[in-house]
Amino acid sequence: MNQLVKREQRVENILLSLKKLSYLSRSQIQALHDLGGERNAQKILKSMGEYLNSFREGETVYYLSKEGRERIGASRVNKKTTTAQHYIMRNTLYIGYQSPETWKNEIRFSVEGIATVICDATFTHGKQRYIIEVDYMQKMNANKAKIQKYKKLIDAGVFENVLPKFVWITTTEYRRKQLQKLSKGLDVQVFTISEFN
Known part of the structure; x- marks a missing residue:
């Protein structure tokens, strides 16, 4: 598979995770998508800027932008919220249980x-x-x-x-x-x- 196709597939997979889980911290995306070290993960997420919105809460928390929702057909609109930590905690268990398909x-x-x-x-x-x-x-x-x-x-x-x-x-x-x-x-x-x- 050539590099461009691989890169596009990774972008798509990250966006699909955000569609399913609403909010993910940088370290959660790193764990789910095997992005290597922190610097590499930040570089990848920065390159996806048009598809992502983010804010800081301890670490950077990401969610889909309008363009990100359109790219993967997500209808739910998330915004910067004080309840993001609730989602981050829930997603901690999702990752802890090895991302069950039936989740x-x-x-x-x-x-x-x-x-x-x-x-x-x-x-x-x-x-x-x-x-x-x-x-x-x-x-x-x-x-x-x-x-x-x-x-x-x-x-x-x-x-x-x-x-x-x-x-x-x-x-x-x-x-x-x-x-x-x-x-x-x-x-x-x-x-x-x-x-x-």
């Missing part, structure tokens, strides 16, 4: 009259369903309410015979302990973001 963001589970909940992401591995939740700036009461809804959905048989595995990512050790306590009785794993840095 879907913001999926609704519901039983009419009992409970409705929208998870941050979900994927399946074999018969096991994983439900991804991000605890970035939420009030712990909101997390508690969400966990109680999941328990109701489990009791209502939404997940059939295989109970889901809940995977949370949070900001501090204190919050991890709170989430573990609230999730008593569920198959749960709680990570802190620092475990991935």
Whole structure:
């Protein structure tokens, strides 16, 4: 494959990752697309300037520009936002679980009259369903309410015979302990973001 075709394919793949994941930090793009060292990654991303928007939040965070959306047929418009860290944390788990093909963001589970909940992401591995939740700036009461809804959905048989595995990512050790306590009785794993840095 000649260099130009390879380069265009890489551009396309990076844009498709941003379409799927909304916001990615430079190091996340580097990890997903094997861009080598930091300087090389920055050079590649700079050369894609027309297709990308970015802002700094710790490190540079990228999202699709109008031209980037048009090139790959993405309809969702993202903007510079204070909630980007929520997406970055979710994407940390996506990369940590080796980019599962079955990964879907913001999926609704519901039983009419009992409970409705929208998870941050979900994927399946074999018969096991994983439900991804991000605890970035939420009030712990909101997390508690969400966990109680999941328990109701489990009791209502939404997940059939295989109970889901809940995977949370949070900001501090204190919050991890709170989430573990609230999730008593569920198959749960709680990570802190620092475990991935």
